[in-house]
């Protein structure tokens with residue numbers, strides 16, 4: 001059976017070339033600033049073995065997209081140039097490749113695409129079955145697209161790596177950001193006490209999603225509000241990471257999603273865990289996250305919407321690093 005799928009996988013792209021349909025997509029033809037995000041008419045991809053062809057209705061922006069675009073993300077732009085960015089999508093299955101068992105044409109799904117592949121800023125994208133889950137029934141495609149990468153990041157850091165438990169205290173830096181705002185909601189669902197940092201203008205918002213203690217990182221020192229914490233989620237790095245090491249309780253864990261400083265790699269203390277991680281797609285975790293959205297535990301937060309052709313403006317907004325929740329591209 002595997003050999004059959006392998007042969008079909010070889011034949012499909014060749015067959016597809018004979019009846020090539022095109023689509024609109026944002027394609028990078030050279031690394032650079034937001035202006036390299038141009039709308040092009042390019043061939044529609046073809047679903048291979050274990051893959052879905054998704055008619056994309058919304059794609060989210062993540063800071064990593066801007067790093068890939070600028071040529072700063074090394075292996076993450078693995079496919080090389082030309083390249084269609086975008087790791088978060090929501091849409092409708094328009095074709096299924098051989099071997100797909102869990103999805104049918106017409107299903108509404110959302111997905112985080114593998115970081116070495118991308119392809120989300122387009123009318124059609126290839127989604128591996130192992131990356132997808134049914135879209136929550138109570139969300140729009142825009143809200144659904146805002147979820148996968150940040151929610152999987154929060155899930156994997158808080159639950160898989162740090163093993164956050166009810167009654168523990170977690171410090172979430174950048175609590176109003178894409179990752180932070182979902183991490184806050186997941187930590188509260190778990191029963192943890194949540195301290196979060198943000199600019200003052202975001203504090204009401206943070207309290208609204210359940211934060212117990214808010215800290216204005218611009219005017220206050222988080223050390224004055226957070227001591228002996230069990231877990232720190234670090235999307236900031238640098239001095240923020242170094243200072244966070246001192247407020248962990250014995251046995252506590254700092255998980256960085258932006259890499260480790262020299263002090264993080266070799267902490268003064270031997271009684272703490274310091275871990276750096278990179279999010280991975282997971283259809284099973286995404287399905288659990290979809291359930292939590294349907295139950296009202298996680299509320300998607302979309303702050304800015306841009307049409308596909310304005311991806312440049314969306315990246316400019318992302319690069320301000322001033323936001324609340326997510327930025328989404330609408331794809332009609």
Ligand SMILES: NC(=O)c1ccc[n+]([C@@H]2O[C@H](COP(=O)([O-])OP(=O)(O)OC[C@H]3O[C@@H](n4cnc5c(N)ncnc54)[C@H](OP(=O)(O)O)[C@@H]3O)[C@@H](O)[C@H]2O)c1
Nearest residue numbers: 063153174176177178179198199235257277278279322323
């Ligand atoms: N390793 C991984 O797997 C992984 C996965 C996802 C994301 N990341 C990385 O994690 C970082 C955050 O991602 P994101 O999607 O959450 O970004 P984002 O939504 O763009 O984050 C914006 C937020 O950052 C806050 N912020 C900026 N500087 C801050 C500081 N010094 N202290 C506290 N908050 C600060 C801002 O808060 P105010 O507006 O309140 O000032 C804003 O709300 C990015 O660098 C991203 O590339 C890594």
